[in-house]
């Protein structure tokens with residue numbers, strides 16, 4: 534078969550089955566579909582995406598052998614390990630059948646997989662298919678993880694006090710308490726995760742849902758370690774059309790409620806799809822919001838295991854005084870909410886998607902990180918490092934554990950931020966063009982080049 538001019542027009546996407554990972558992967562699919570690529574999504578049965586929201590995609594379910602909901606983040610690594618082990622054979626069978634039906638090499642697919650779904654790289658490499666990694670978190674968090682072996686060797690980790698506010702040598706702004714490990718009692722799981730994330734196998738490029746204007750120096754450092762093209766094409770939700778990839782049903786009634794609120798007046802509260810707070814903290818948050826006297830929109834998810842309603846924990850007195858000033862939903866159309874002019878602040882757990890969605894709309898954030906990368910993101914948000922346009926002067930620094938009394942002040946004193954849209958769009962458009970070129974025309978060439986690097 535003639536290899537020159539091999540054009541990949543078929544893409545097989547392999548998302549990791551959590552909301553914060555499904556969203557960027559399907560956004561990437563939407564963007565590439567609009568550029569003329571055909572999209573197949575090979576997904577685990579666990580948390581399988583809503584196929585009806587993406588009528589242009591083909592969906593292929595992979596038997597994953599998962600029989601019960603994992604306790605995330607506690608069982609994260611064990612869960613990912615089973616998922617990778619179980620999905621490998623069905624994925625290989627699916628791809629082999631797909632290849633068997635192709636008559637010409639230019640119909641062979643390229644695999645784009647979430648960095649955590651490493652079985653996809655093993656299968657692509659085995660079948661000699663090109664592959665690309667999608668990294669769904671920030672480059673800065675990844676570099677923080679990659680510093681662990683050095684820190685361990687130099688005796689800095691495990692730290693004597695994991696809540697230490699001493700700066701970590703060589704990690705710029707981060708204190709020991711901001712490191713992404715959930716515990717230092719056993720470093721093995723973190724080291725295993727680092728090994729997974731740093732093994733790019735035969736993949737020919739890495740795509741980031743990030744922006745050059747936010748993470749240029751981290752990207753440059755990363756590029757030195759991994760000499761395949763690194764393309765930051767975010768914020769993808771601003772390029773992809775708005776079709777939802779929510780696993781939970783969005784309650785759009787909150788938009789009608791927002792329509793009745795004043796400009797920049799509402800504090801939006803959401804801790805993403807995994808993080809949760811206990812009954813005590815929930816009660817504290819309720820009174821903080823109440824005392825702020827600001828209108829608020831609060832996402833409180835039901836417990837995924839037993840469907841219990843955490844809103845039952847809210848004090849009766851709070852519920853009685855809620856009136857029109859507060860609105861509580863189980864799941865919101867978040868991007869629409871953050872883009873709404875009534876929203877003046879976002880009290881967030883600082884998951885990476887929430888962070889870039891808020892930054893893209895210029896919404897100041899109040900940070901309440903719960904685990905992992907959220908702690909790193911919080912520091913870069915609150916120390917004004919991730920600033921775009923005028924943001925430097927206005928992002929509120931509220932990162933103490935119980936910022937309840939500051940909620941009102943943060944919202945009422947801050948204007949919505951002027952985001953430099955040119956800055957946001959330029960870099961991602963350039964990178965997107967590079968990605969299309971990479972896939973559409975130069976892929977084979979780059980694959981060869983990489984071997985020579």
Ligand code: UDX
Nearest residue numbers: 553556805806807832864865867868884885886887907
């Ligand atoms: C997880 C990790 O917890 C996070 O730290 C990591 O960066 C990504 O994977 P999650 O906690 O769900 O993600 O947070 P986040 O990254 O913010 O993703 C949540 C997504 O759900 C966002 O795209 C957000 O727009 C969406 N969302 C959230 C809704 O659509 N409605 C809601 O009510 C809440």
